[in-house]
Amino acid sequence: MDYEGYAQTLKALANAKRLEIVDLLSCGTLCACDILAHFSFTQPTLSHHMKVLQDAGIVRAEKRGRWQYYTLVAAFTTEFPQFAQRLLQRDENCICHEKTQAGSDCEEVG
Amino acid sequence: MDYEGYAQTLKALANAKRLEIVDLLSCGTLCACDILAHFSFTQPTLSHHMKVLQDAGIVRAEKRGRWQYYTLVAAFTTEFPQFAQRLLQRDENCICHEKTQAGSDCEEVG
DNA sequence: ATAAAATATAGATGCCTATCTATGTAAAGT
DNA sequence: ACTTTACATAGATAGGCATCTATATTTTAT
Numbered sequence: 001m002d003y004e005g006y007a008q009t010l011k012a013l014a015n016a017k018r019l020e021i022v023d024l025l026s027c028g029t030l031c032a033c034d035i036l037a038h039f040s041f042t043q044p045t046l047s048h049h050m051k052v053l054q055d056a057g058i059v060r061a062e063k064r065g066r067w068q069y070y071t072l073v074a075a076f077t078t079e080f081p082q083f084a085q086r087l088l089q090r091d092e093n094c095i096c097h098e099k100t101q102a103g104s105d106c107e108e109v110g
Numbered sequence: 111m112d113y114e115g116y117a118q119t120l121k122a123l124a125n126a127k128r129l130e131i132v133d134l135l136s137c138g139t140l141c142a143c144d145i146l147a148h149f150s151f152t153q154p155t156l157s158h159h160m161k162v163l164q165d166a167g168i169v170r171a172e173k174r175g176r177w178q179y180y181t182l183v184a185a186f187t188t189e190f191p192q193f194a195q196r197l198l199q200r201d202e203n204c205i206c207h208e209k210t211q212a213g214s215d216c217e218e219v220g
Numbered sequence: 221a222t223a224a225a226a227t228a229t230a231g232a233t234g235c236c237t238a239t240c241t242a243t244g245t246a247a248a249g250t
Numbered sequence: 251a252c253t254t255t256a257c258a259t260a261g262a263t264a265g266g267c268a269t270c271t272a273t274a275t276t277t278t279a280t
Contacts, residue, residue, distance in 0.1 A: 001133060003126040010124035015238085016113040019120070019197070023111060026198050032257065045239055047258055052237095066247050066256050077198040084194040087129070088136050088187040125268085142227065155269055157228055162267095176226045176277050 006083060009076075012056030017041070018049050022058065022072065031067040116193060119186075122166030127151070128159050132168065132182065141177040 013019060021035055036046045050070060053059040058076050062069045123129060131145055146156045160180060163169040168186050172179045 003129045007124055007126040007129050010120050014117055014120035014124040016117040019113045019117050023197060027200050068257065081191060081194040084191040087133055088190065090137050178227065
């Protein structure tokens with residue numbers, strides 16, 4: 001599992017404002033002005049958050065005239081819930097299957 | 111949706127090392143020494159990471175003798191994948207259903 | 221009692237991040 | 251041409267975080 005890559009994605013999501021933005025976008029495309037109307041922070045702050053979400057591959061942007069439209073990336077919406085399951089399932093890149101720890105006093109207990 | 115609460119959980123997961131720790135624990139209970147053996151950082155750093163995971167309700171600790179055993183919290187393993195799905199589904203706390211934006215030039219497009 | 225092993229705590233450091241104000245840019249209306 | 255609107259960029263600041271070294275605590279073995 002690409003821990004570093006998933007950590008980057010999670011870092012982009014690990015913010016209440018961005019989480020709410022993603023939740024808003026889960027219903028469909030929105031422009032920056034509509035998203036901004038839902039929050040109390042300034043426009044440059046929204047611009048920053050949208051850049052973070054884009055860089056993480058969570059959102060894509062499309063400019064039409066003066067408006068910047070944002071849409072959730074389909075690959076993300078399908079792959080993220082799958083990742084959540086894979087992470088917590090047994091039998092996936094697990095210490096006890098991968099290799100046995102030499103010099104350890106511990107045993108698998110759970 | 112409790113954005114602040116979920117953001118806290120995601121923040122705890124948004125780190126490659128902690129993600130790998132959770133992946134290791136997905137196979138069962140492990141003591142700190144076994145987890146530490148998988149990484150190159152120091153013991154106080156592991157202690158810090160485990161505290162972050164505990165405070166987030168992702169992991170619980172149980173001391174037996176000298177050893178501190180860590181186990182994934184069952185509620186987390188079941189609820190986190192559900193959260194991932196709820197977040198990205200349509201029709202859940204969505205701007206276009208919740209209220210209509212007055213003074214907005216934007217329309218639902220996606 | 222003393223030593224060793226496993227873990228936690230304290231304090232420091234360097235980096236990252238969320239937010240702001242100020243300003244630039246691009247598109248559309250008058 | 252000028253103004254307005256929508257958005258981005260630059261630079262600053264305050265706070266948070268990952269990591270380290272040093273040290274304390276707790277448990278077990280000798």
